[in-house]
Amino acid sequence: MVVDELDQDSVDRLFAALADRTRRDIVTRVLVHEESVSALAQRYDMSFAAVQKHVAVLERASLVTKRRHGRERLVRGDVGTLRTATRLLEQYEQLWRGRLERLDDLLAEDDERTHERSDPHPSTAGDAP
Numbered sequence: 001m002v003v004d005e006l007d008q009d010s011v012d013r014l015f016a017a018l019a020d021r022t023r024r025d026i027v028t029r030v031l032v033h034e035e036s037v038s039a040l041a042q043r044y045d046m047s048f049a050a051v052q053k054h055v056a057v058l059e060r061a062s063l064v065t066k067r068r069h070g071r072e073r074l075v076r077g078d079v080g081t082l083r084t085a086t087r088l089l090e091q092y093e094q095l096w097r098g099r100l101e102r103l104d105d106l107l108a109e110d111d112e113r114t115h116e117r118s119d120p121h122p123s124t125a126g127d128a129p
Helices: 009-019 023-034 038-045 048-060 079-116
Strands: 064-069 071-075
Touching: 009 023, 009 048, 023 038, 023 048, 023 064, 023 071, 023 079, 038 048, 038 071, 038 079, 048 064
Parallel strands: none
Antiparallel strands: 064 071
């Protein structure tokens, strides 16, 4: 189970990082191809330092990695971490689907009981008036 693979702090960092629109956009861009932090900074209406902070949050969440290439720091997306997030969300979905199925079963049982109480002598198909 993925939940057991990750400690709660890692899960919190992962989803907190993905909660921000700019960070989701950065992840999307660097999954396609590596980009330098300075190239990323040119894409957004914010300071270089602000983009660096977004990248740092993504890096702490293991959604991106950085490597030095000359004077630049290249950012690359980590598909494995996104797959982990997907598996975690799928587990939550299965949990809720199971709960909804149990709720449907309980409601169906309640409907049957209500119907039985309201019609104590159900007619049979062969009865004539």
